[in-house]
Amino acid sequence: MPRFEPLSQEALATVERGSERLASEVGVQFDHPHALELFREAGQTVAGDVVHFDPGFLRSQAALAPSQFRMRARNAARDLVIGGDHMIFAPAQGPPFVRVGDTRRDGTMADLEQLVMLTQMTDALDTPGRNILEPNDVPLDSRHLIRALTAIRLTDRVWSGEPSSEAAAQDCIRMAEILHGGREAIEREPVIFGNINVNSPLRFDVRMLEGLLAYADAGQTVIVTPFLLMGAMAPVSVPATLVQQTTESLAGVALAQLVRPGTPCVLGSFLSSTDMKTGSPAFGGPESALGLYASGQIARRLDLPWRSGGGTLTTSQTVDYQAGYEAFNTLSAAFLAGANVCWQSAGWLEGGLVTSFEKFVADCELLDLLQAQFTPVEFDEASLAFDAHVEVGQGGHFFGAAHTLERFRECFWRPTVASTDNIDRWTRRGELDHAARASTRWKELLEAYERPPLDPAIEEELVEFVETRAAEVGDVISVR
Amino acid sequence: MPRFEPLSQEALATVERGSERLASEVGVQFDHPHALELFREAGQTVAGDVVHFDPGFLRSQAALAPSQFRMRARNAARDLVIGGDHMIFAPAQGPPFVRVGDTRRDGTMADLEQLVMLTQMTDALDTPGRNILEPNDVPLDSRHLIRALTAIRLTDRVWSGEPSSEAAAQDCIRMAEILHGGREAIEREPVIFGNINVNSPLRFDVRMLEGLLAYADAGQTVIVTPFLLMGAMAPVSVPATLVQQTTESLAGVALAQLVRPGTPCVLGSFLSSTDMKTGSPAFGGPESALGLYASGQIARRLDLPWRSGGGTLTTSQTVDYQAGYEAFNTLSAAFLAGANVCWQSAGWLEGGLVTSFEKFVADCELLDLLQAQFTPVEFDEASLAFDAHVEVGQGGHFFGAAHTLERFRECFWRPTVASTDNIDRWTRRGELDHAARASTRWKELLEAYERPPLDPAIEEELVEFVETRAAEVGDVISVR
Numbered sequence: 001m002p003r004f005e006p007l008s009q010e011a012l013a014t015v016e017r018g019s020e021r022l023a024s025e026v027g028v029q030f031d032h033p034h035a036l037e038l039f040r041e042a043g044q045t046v047a048g049d050v051v052h053f054d055p056g057f058l059r060s061q062a063a064l065a066p067s068q069f070r071m072r073a074r075n076a077a078r079d080l081v082i083g084g085d086h087m088i089f090a091p092a093q094g095p096p097f098v099r100v101g102d103t104r105r106d107g108t109m110a111d112l113e114q115l116v117m118l119t120q121m122t123d124a125l126d127t128p129g130r131n132i133l134e135p136n137d138v139p140l141d142s143r144h145l146i147r148a149l150t151a152i153r154l155t156d157r158v159w160s161g162e163p164s165s166e167a168a169a170q171d172c173i174r175m176a177e178i179l180h181g182g183r184e185a186i187e188r189e190p191v192i193f194g195n196i197n198v199n200s201p202l203r204f205d206v207r208m209l210e211g212l213l214a215y216a217d218a219g220q221t222v223i224v225t226p227f228l229l230m231g232a233m234a235p236v237s238v239p240a241t242l243v244q245q246t247t248e249s250l251a252g253v254a255l256a257q258l259v260r261p262g263t264p265c266v267l268g269s270f271l272s273s274t275d276m277k278t279g280s281p282a283f284g285g286p287e288s289a290l291g292l293y294a295s296g297q298i299a300r301r302l303d304l305p306w307r308s309g310g311g312t313l314t315t316s317q318t319v320d321y322q323a324g325y326e327a328f329n330t331l332s333a334a335f336l337a338g339a340n341v342c343w344q345s346a347g348w349l350e351g352g353l354v355t356s357f358e359k360f361v362a363d364c365e366l367l368d369l370l371q372a373q374f375t376p377v378e379f380d381e382a383s384l385a386f387d388a389h390v391e392v393g394q395g396g397h398f399f400g401a402a403h404t405l406e407r408f409r410e411c412f413w414r415p416t417v418a419s420t421d422n423i424d425r426w427t428r429r430g431e432l433d434h435a436a437r438a439s440t441r442w443k444e445l446l447e448a449y450e451r452p453p454l455d456p457a458i459e460e461e462l463v464e465f466v467e468t469r470a471a472e473v474g475d476v477i478s479v480r
Numbered sequence: 481m482p483r484f485e486p487l488s489q490e491a492l493a494t495v496e497r498g499s500e501r502l503a504s505e506v507g508v509q510f511d512h513p514h515a516l517e518l519f520r521e522a523g524q525t526v527a528g529d530v531v532h533f534d535p536g537f538l539r540s541q542a543a544l545a546p547s548q549f550r551m552r553a554r555n556a557a558r559d560l561v562i563g564g565d566h567m568i569f570a571p572a573q574g575p576p577f578v579r580v581g582d583t584r585r586d587g588t589m590a591d592l593e594q595l596v597m598l599t600q601m602t603d604a605l606d607t608p609g610r611n612i613l614e615p616n617d618v619p620l621d622s623r624h625l626i627r628a629l630t631a632i633r634l635t636d637r638v639w640s641g642e643p644s645s646e647a648a649a650q651d652c653i654r655m656a657e658i659l660h661g662g663r664e665a666i667e668r669e670p671v672i673f674g675n676i677n678v679n680s681p682l683r684f685d686v687r688m689l690e691g692l693l694a695y696a697d698a699g700q701t702v703i704v705t706p707f708l709l710m711g712a713m714a715p716v717s718v719p720a721t722l723v724q725q726t727t728e729s730l731a732g733v734a735l736a737q738l739v740r741p742g743t744p745c746v747l748g749s750f751l752s753s754t755d756m757k758t759g760s761p762a763f764g765g766p767e768s769a770l771g772l773y774a775s776g777q778i779a780r781r782l783d784l785p786w787r788s789g790g791g792t793l794t795t796s797q798t799v800d801y802q803a804g805y806e807a808f809n810t811l812s813a814a815f816l817a818g819a820n821v822c823w824q825s826a827g828w829l830e831g832g833l834v835t836s837f838e839k840f841v842a843d844c845e846l847l848d849l850l851q852a853q854f855t856p857v858e859f860d861e862a863s864l865a866f867d868a869h870v871e872v873g874q875g876g877h878f879f880g881a882a883h884t885l886e887r888f889r890e891c892f893w894r895p896t897v898a899s900t901d902n903i904d905r906w907t908r909r910g911e912l913d914h915a916a917r918a919s920t921r922w923k924e925l926l927e928a929y930e931r932p933p934l935d936p937a938i939e940e941e942l943v944e945f946v947e948t949r950a951a952e953v954g955d956v957i958s959v960r
Binding site: 230273426 | 481482484485486487488490491494495498501502505506507508509530584679681682683710711712713714715716717718719720723724753754755756758759760761762765766767769770795796797798799800801802803804805806807808809812816830831833839842846849850852853856857858859860861863864865866868869870872873874875876877878879881883884887888889891892893894895897898899900901902903906911913914915918
């Protein structure tokens with residue numbers, strides 16, 4: 001399917017000029033001596049901890065990154081292609097709270113395990129990412145180890161490493177090496193993501209830079225994501241915010257290329273507005289949709305894969321009409337804009353503070369729907385079904401037509417949670433709304449879950465590594 | 481904004497060839513001797529009540545219709561332009577039932593009046609149309625008179641006449657004449673719509689043809705709408721259904737042009753799928769979105785204004801997540817496809833059986849949102865807000881920046897029902913979901929309603945006409 005591209009070439013050139021100027025005149029702060037050293041060696045102007053970039057430098061660095069690449073999963077059928085016409089999807093990442101039905105509480109490891117299992121059960125999702133929610137009952141310093149082990153054990157998919165801190169990143173890289181046969185194997189083709197958030201505006205902090213440097217050095221996929229709420233971390237103008245986003249994400253990509261030319265990178269975007277009355281973030285509105293359409297055009301102009309900022313974003317506190325339309329607006333904008341990597345695509349609620357089990361499966365229906373909607377349909381003579389019209393003629397119906405009978409099972413997309421019940425049937429079944437039906441759905445999925453095979457020797461090595469490293473940071477845990 | 485146009489020129493040519501073949505070889509049935517006579521006089525082949533069209537005939541007739549035209553409202557600020565880049569919106573049309581909160585019951589005249597008042601209060605809506613719901617407590621034979629009088633009294637906007645039966649259509653035309661200064665005035669510029677549904681497949685029944693002939697003769701706007709549920713009234717293939725839709729709507733437009741060359745016409749579309757397990761209609765899915773994108777391309781190729789099949793369609797029984805995303809998918813497809821006339825854009829629930837007060841105002845928020853989303857944004861140097869970046873620098877925030885302070889009131893779209901409240905505030909306010917907040921919203925709107933001015937002499941003439949005509953059909957009513 002074609003992309004929706006509302007920006008003219010002139011508008012894109014304006015953003016590009018603005019980004020060059022911002023990178024050069026205002027510059028970007030890097031809180032890490034090695035990052036500053038790399039930029040200095042590359043001939044850029046470093047004033048204190050701020051780098052001022054020569055015109056054209058960021059784009060020439062970005063040109064070293066592949067426009068498309070493959071990521072290897074334990075199950076080869078789950079390998080990913082990042083870039084081009086390909087799209088991959090991950091559920092919500094990072095919420096500290098969980099909502100199950102009417103209960104909202106701290107997220108736990110048991111919740112995370114169930115959500116990772118649901119991801120494994122869902123064809124429309126490609127990766128559990130890193131933390132579908134925060135398991136608050138697991139010690140902080142060893143949390144990344146347990147999360148990585150959970151992703152490995154409960155799915156056979158690509159997963160995502162800890163982005164911040166040198167030690168955590170190296171732990172995740174080491175676990176990827178154990179799983180995939182050593183450093184050389186994972187350097188040949190990346191197997192994990194590292195998503196690096198920018199401390200917008202125009203600043204990379206030391207922990208995120210430690211992660212970026214480590215993942216780039218190991219040849220793993222580096223996503224550089226400015227998180228921009230207009231009015232807070234960016235100006236209250238979509239064009240200005242796109243300029244900032246481009247500058248920030250290119251600066252991160254440029255650094256990754258200095259560490260290791262050819263590092264697989266993804267331009268990140270996460271652009272939304274602020275409710276200026278309250279200062280609260282707002283999601284699913286017109287500004288973020290335009291931002292997504294434009295982000296796709298900018299990334300394609302740079303010939304880089306890109307990550308859309310959502311996903312099924314919503315500010316809603318519950319799985320209601322608002323949650324449905326805000327999620328759909330964000331996710332359909334990602335499809336229309338041709339996003340390659342869609343994080344936050346299932347379960348996100350309450351502006352990202354909550355992962356909802358009900359919304360998780362409701363959102364998966366949207367993914368499924370839009371994947372069908374953006375699959376091209378063949379328009380040829382056969383598709384015109386002329387014989388069906390000859391058979392039915394005027395004023396009849398097509399229920400019994402041969403053309404229908406041959407195709408009725410597969411001819412239309414079928415929802416998993418949505419209902420077409422008439423009012424009598426719906427009333428008899430207890431007047432369940434979408435959220436209530438979703439509550440049944442995720443429990444059914446979990447019951448059907450089967451753990452994917454994992455070589456026991458590899459699992460043993462991973463378990464030993466996790467327990468040893470946890471002990472080294474002072475946490476006594478058992479993951480057997 | 482540009483349109484989203486997924487069909488190639490070859491695909492469009494395939495649909496066009498298919499439509500020519502269907503029109504010629506299978507033909508269209510017209511249950512009205514005058515319609516058959518007009519086609520016979522125009523040289524077409526009439527076999528019984530089926531007309532077989534010469535290749536090119538339908539398109540040459542369609543070329544007589546204007547590609548854009550104006551409709552006059554009582555309040556000149558509410559005049560409409562139909563065609564080109566213009567879009568107009570009407571609420572749900574036709575549901576027999578109403579939902580108010582948790583109560584679902586037969587629609588009444590009091591409900592209809594309130595919904596017409598809500599339409600008048602809503603800038604995003606352009607016309608009340610004909611029957612936002614069916615007022616089941618009004619006698620059937622005089623219902624059209626009362627509905628027209630209600631639209632005239634409670635709004636200052638273009639409204640829609642009764643489509644079926646000669647007498648009802650003539651009554652509505654006469655009321656338009658009284659309101660707008662006589663036959664000549666309304667023939668100069670149309671003032672009402674007549675929406676003619678096709679008895680798909682490929683048949684126009686006598687009552688709808690009576691309406692079509694009457695509105696065309698009076699120079700009023702004729703919308704020709706095939707109502708196509710794939711699997712029931714059309715084959716289970718989007719391309720085949722588009723061929724049928726094109727043939728049917730063009731056949732109606734061609735007839736209107738034979739009655740009166742230059743009759744303002746709108747190509748209708750209403751294309752969705754059927755749940756093949758139950759036979760129930762399904763709305764808001766991928767097939768209907770593709771159908772909308774394609775319908776826009778087909779209409780532009782024919783250089784005719786077009787009506788999209790929705791709107792904020794949904795199969796959901798209640799104002800929930802499903803209702804939100806299905807409505808959004810249909811309505812955003814209409815925007816992406818550049819629909820000129822969007823019927824069914826507020827309140828539609830339960831597959832069109834119910835008009836919901838809560839969904840009415842919830843849907844108006846979507847209209848408002850999408851109107852903002854599809855308004856082009858200027859990308860120029862000023863929009864880049866370079867000075868704001870100089871002011872804020874690295875790692876700061878934009879809440880207090882001069883650029884923000886100058887713009888914070890108007891910089892972002894603001895919802896009317898959606899909430900960005902944090903969890904504490906939302907809980908304190910009673911944990912209201914979107915539907916519950918919408919319930920407050922429509923009541924507030926109604927309280928602020930003011931009846932638009934209407935010349936007392938004209939109102940008196942309308943009242944006399946309505947009471948006289950009602951008495952002639954045997955209904956004793958008082959509308960004073």
